[in-house]
Amino acid sequence: MNAMGLVEELVALPDVAAQKHFLDEQTLLLDDEVASLLKKQADHFLRVNIQHSLEIADLLSHIAELTHNQCYGALGLLVEANARSIGLGEYDRAIKLYDEAAEIYRSHGCVAEQARSQVGKVNALSYLSRFAEALEVGQASMPILEAHGQWLPLITLTMNLGIVYGRQGEDIESLAMFDRAGELYKQMGVEGETGWALIQQNRAVSLRNIGRFDDSITASQSSRDLLNRLGEVVEAARAHQGLALTYFVLGRFNEALDLLDNVREVFLGDGRHRDAMLVELYLSDCLLQLRRFSDVIEKCQRIRGLFSELGTRQVEALAIINEAVAYAELHRYDEALTSLSEARQIFAEAGNVVRVASTDLERSAVFLCQGRNVESLITAQACVSVFKAHHLPIEEAQALIVSARAALALQQNEQVRDFVLNALQVGEKLNIPTVRYQGHSLLGALAISKGDVQTAQTEFDQAIREVEQLRGRLMVEFRVSFLEDKESLYQDMVEICINQGEPLRGLEYAERAKSRALLDLLAYRLDLTIQARNEEDRPLVEELSRLRAERDKLYRRWESDAETSEGSERGWSSSQSIRQKAQQDVLALEARITELWHRLLIHNADYAREAALWTVRTESAQPHLDADTLLLEYFVIRGKLIVFLLTANEVQARHLDADLNTIRTLMEKLQLNLRAVPKSQARRIDALTVNAQAILLQLHQLLIAPLNDQLSGYSKLMIVPHGHLHYLPFHALYDGTSYLLEQHEVSYLPSASSLRYCRETRPASQLSLAVGYSQKGRLPFAADEARRIAKILDGQVLDEDRATLAEFYRMASDCRTLHIAAHGDFRFDNPLFSGLVLADGWLTTMDIFNLRLKASLVTLSACQTGRNVLGGGDELLGLMRAFLSAGAASVALTQWAVEDRSTAQLMETFYQKLAEGYGKGAALRHAQLQFVRGESDRSKAQPEYYAHPYFWAPFFLVGDAGPL
Numbered sequence: 001m002n003a004m005g006l007v008e009e010l011v012a013l014p015d016v017a018a019q020k021h022f023l024d025e026q027t028l029l030l031d032d033e034v035a036s037l038l039k040k041q042a043d044h045f046l047r048v049n050i051q052h053s054l055e056i057a058d059l060l061s062h063i064a065e066l067t068h069n070q071c072y073g074a075l076g077l078l079v080e081a082n083a084r085s086i087g088l089g090e091y092d093r094a095i096k097l098y099d100e101a102a103e104i105y106r107s108h109g110c111v112a113e114q115a116r117s118q119v120g121k122v123n124a125l126s127y128l129s130r131f132a133e134a135l136e137v138g139q140a141s142m143p144i145l146e147a148h149g150q151w152l153p154l155i156t157l158t159m160n161l162g163i164v165y166g167r168q169g170e171d172i173e174s175l176a177m178f179d180r181a182g183e184l185y186k187q188m189g190v191e192g193e194t195g196w197a198l199i200q201q202n203r204a205v206s207l208r209n210i211g212r213f214d215d216s217i218t219a220s221q222s223s224r225d226l227l228n229r230l231g232e233v234v235e236a237a238r239a240h241q242g243l244a245l246t247y248f249v250l251g252r253f254n255e256a257l258d259l260l261d262n263v264r265e266v267f268l269g270d271g272r273h274r275d276a277m278l279v280e281l282y283l284s285d286c287l288l289q290l291r292r293f294s295d296v297i298e299k300c301q302r303i304r305g306l307f308s309e310l311g312t313r314q315v316e317a318l319a320i321i322n323e324a325v326a327y328a329e330l331h332r333y334d335e336a337l338t339s340l341s342e343a344r345q346i347f348a349e350a351g352n353v354v355r356v357a358s359t360d361l362e363r364s365a366v367f368l369c370q371g372r373n374v375e376s377l378i379t380a381q382a383c384v385s386v387f388k389a390h391h392l393p394i395e396e397a398q399a400l401i402v403s404a405r406a407a408l409a410l411q412q413n414e415q416v417r418d419f420v421l422n423a424l425q426v427g428e429k430l431n432i433p434t435v436r437y438q439g440h441s442l443l444g445a446l447a448i449s450k451g452d453v454q455t456a457q458t459e460f461d462q463a464i465r466e467v468e469q470l471r472g473r474l475m476v477e478f479r480v481s482f483l484e485d486k487e488s489l490y491q492d493m494v495e496i497c498i499n500q501g502e503p504l505r506g507l508e509y510a511e512r513a514k515s516r517a518l519l520d521l522l523a524y525r526l527d528l529t530i531q532a533r534n535e536e537d538r539p540l541v542e543e544l545s546r547l548r549a550e551r552d553k554l555y556r557r558w559e560s561d562a563e564t565s566e567g568s569e570r571g572w573s574s575s576q577s578i579r580q581k582a583q584q585d586v587l588a589l590e591a592r593i594t595e596l597w598h599r600l601l602i603h604n605a606d607y608a609r610e611a612a613l614w615t616v617r618t619e620s621a622q623p624h625l626d627a628d629t630l631l632l633e634y635f636v637i638r639g640k641l642i643v644f645l646l647t648a649n650e651v652q653a654r655h656l657d658a659d660l661n662t663i664r665t666l667m668e669k670l671q672l673n674l675r676a677v678p679k680s681q682a683r684r685i686d687a688l689t690v691n692a693q694a695i696l697l698q699l700h701q702l703l704i705a706p707l708n709d710q711l712s713g714y715s716k717l718m719i720v721p722h723g724h725l726h727y728l729p730f731h732a733l734y735d736g737t738s739y740l741l742e743q744h745e746v747s748y749l750p751s752a753s754s755l756r757y758c759r760e761t762r763p764a765s766q767l768s769l770a771v772g773y774s775q776k777g778r779l780p781f782a783a784d785e786a787r788r789i790a791k792i793l794d795g796q797v798l799d800e801d802r803a804t805l806a807e808f809y810r811m812a813s814d815c816r817t818l819h820i821a822a823h824g825d826f827r828f829d830n831p832l833f834s835g836l837v838l839a840d841g842w843l844t845t846m847d848i849f850n851l852r853l854k855a856s857l858v859t860l861s862a863c864q865t866g867r868n869v870l871g872g873g874d875e876l877l878g879l880m881r882a883f884l885s886a887g888a889a890s891v892a893l894t895q896w897a898v899e900d901r902s903t904a905q906l907m908e909t910f911y912q913k914l915a916e917g918y919g920k921g922a923a924l925r926h927a928q929l930q931f932v933r934g935e936s937d938r939s940k941a942q943p944e945y946y947a948h949p950y951f952w953a954p955f956f957l958v959g960d961a962g963p964l
Helices: 003-012 016-025 032-045 050-067 070-087 091-107 111-116 119-127 131-147 151-167 171-186 189-209 213-229 233-249 253-269 273-289 293-310 313-329 333-349 353-369 373-389 393-409 413-430 433-450 453-472 476-482 487-499 503-513 516-524 535-565 572-603 660-679 682-703 705-711 723-727 754-760 782-792 805-812 845-849 879-886 900-915 920-932 937-941
Strands: 629-637 640-646 651-659 716-720 745-748 768-772 796-799 817-821 835-838 841-844 857-861 869-871 875-877 890-894 955-959
Touching: 003 016, 003 032, 016 050, 032 050, 032 070, 050 070, 070 091, 070 111, 070 119, 091 111, 091 119, 111 131, 119 131, 119 151, 131 151, 151 171, 151 189, 171 189, 189 213, 189 233, 213 233, 233 253, 233 273, 253 273, 253 572, 273 293, 273 313, 293 313, 313 333, 313 353, 333 353, 353 373, 353 393, 373 393, 393 413, 393 433, 413 433, 433 453, 433 487, 453 476, 453 487, 453 503, 476 516, 476 572, 487 503, 487 629, 487 640, 503 629, 503 640, 503 651, 516 754, 516 875, 516 879, 535 572, 535 841, 629 705, 629 723, 640 660, 640 705, 651 660, 651 682, 651 705, 660 682, 660 723, 682 705, 723 869, 745 920, 768 782, 768 805, 782 796, 782 817, 782 900, 796 805, 805 841, 817 900, 841 845, 845 879, 857 879, 857 900, 875 879, 879 890, 879 955, 890 920, 900 920, 920 955
Parallel strands: 629 716, 716 745, 745 955, 768 796, 768 817, 817 857, 857 890
Antiparallel strands: 629 640, 640 651, 835 841, 869 875, 890 955
């Protein structure tokens, strides 16, 4: 049997024990050729299966024992060292193994082999930031390898030295090393293919750092393609990782996230947890740009723990920086500076000048937030010098932007302009939209400070275009947080347009700022359903299904424990502990479900790659407004309010003399009044009503009274709130004698542009479905409410135990009207899990995104179904957005907890009027007026009771207010 045949038979055996037994029987055939072939096998497994590589190291040690040849043992030590270093990140252990191998070779006079044993050591040393030692070892080994014609080890060493230079920020020197190694690989033909591909990976990093993005992308793609052809799956994943990081710098965030997620799964599948955690670090870079700061902090704390344990301090420091940036964005400045000082010390001890400057740049940004403007400017300018000296244009541009912000705060206008123009030169040359939008935004602010409105308008418009290009490349659910710190751009443009007498253009910018994710969902019918659109997503979908079922089961157990403990004083303490543990488990599951859902959406966000879909669309509401309708769109500009008045024929804009803080205070007082009602006896309700009217009068004077000259000619009002005004019942505002509802039919929209899509929704059929679940008698009128409404509309009913999720899903998509009377819960901490209780579980926001409706009306007759979390760009995160995106033309919701009996009465009247042909807005108004005017069943005996806004004002209609 020849050496090749022996090795092939050996590796085909099922386990190490069988392999060792085979070697025992073939001792006489074991020689240098067998050892060399096993080393090649180990090198291959190093890139595809670390465990197999470690097993070969064990086999080589066994061969050394059988043959009494210590050099085979040294080879085994090298194989294990490579696996520990490259595959597992155990660098200290790997260095000891490299040195043990070198000592064996030295003792046997094997000079070339001794030098070869140091090749991998250079890489391990660089991971531990022992750069000077790495360069010393590498430079000592290079001439020995060259003199002995050890070309493959020499090339690998050259590549490793390039990596060392790169980790110190010396990218020009690094690239020169990689190019030299690449030329040597080319001369080796097929034998050098894998090495050449690895060189391209490393070249891509240096090329990216010096701003040669197209070359970097080409290098990554060439490496990936060749490695895939060679079956090197893990190394191909590394090439994808490099490509992802280049996409990140170019603002192609969704593509970066998608690639990184796939890379992480490859690494985890091969047991490379260190590499997978490094991917988490790169993911945290992306999440910082998307302003998902809590996610960043959670990831970075895990990353820090692992890399601290491994002794890779500089990687740990990178995680510390990202954690610090997240702290700063959350206004936790002291924590941010403490973290940055820790990271800076790590880089300084390693002699990494570039990373020290990167850390200082983040410190400069924090100084600016603290008002330490001079300190910020001096620090940022020092960073500019370092980055310029090291030929790092991207970092230089970022430092110039921070310098410009500090100079603007110091009113050093000429310096601002110089800094920004230099940064923009880099942004334009290298096509970096993040630099361009910040630069144009600063030039706009500079123009405003000089009173140059025309230039400001041009610059802000360009900045907005850059922001919207970046936004368009994101998965739709990430677009919300991305806009949080960019709203001021739109506010500046709206204000300029109004001051210039251009209200229509001002409205367009206001609309470009509002509820964009919902509008994208409506305009492009983006699909957020949980389904596997390709085979790769099937495990993800299966895991999501499993976790959601587990969450529902745990949630039911949590509720059951709560019910069991009621009235049991002795068992209260232990039951409370059980409930707290169940709650923590539920929240952890929900966080995991949210993360996996986002990963699924990222994988399927093809629209984020289509430039035709990046343009922000605004749809004029004017063609959809009747002659008797006035649309009021409120917009907040730095704490002050303006309102657009839109009719079928004209657009006006007015500044309101209304301070937002005053409005918030009044809204808080109103909430206190509303919360007092269900706890009060009937005789106190009249006094509470008077108090509520006094508060609502003040709000009316601030928000409606200044517009009275325009309102009198219109019987219908459509209101588009902004910010905290979304929580205000405009229809309940009081002018001293009557509520706004008594004078006008009032409906709501999340944005004026959404009116078109609500009006164009066509019902699937004439079918109606009413769902009623009393939650085991807690809501005694809910099931009866559903039955009455089904009878009025001649529809179908799912009541009590029949009100299951499966039946609802089966019937909902074919209905013109959907009515749900049940217990509702608003989840401020995670609106994806706001929902309604049905007989066998919760119907959550996430579930609704999986529906496909063609309903004219969805009514959520439950507590707080209209509450939302306000996201970036005034996005409303909650049930309403989910139902509109699922296809509902309008949704009737509630702003606060509602009373069971009065709700049933109001809803019965609402549907009676709908059956008589009333429009949806008119029918709801009629139902509410019966309470205001003392015409409801209970109010006939106690007119002061149900007349309080608590009973009728929580209900509001969003979307198309016309007939069914």
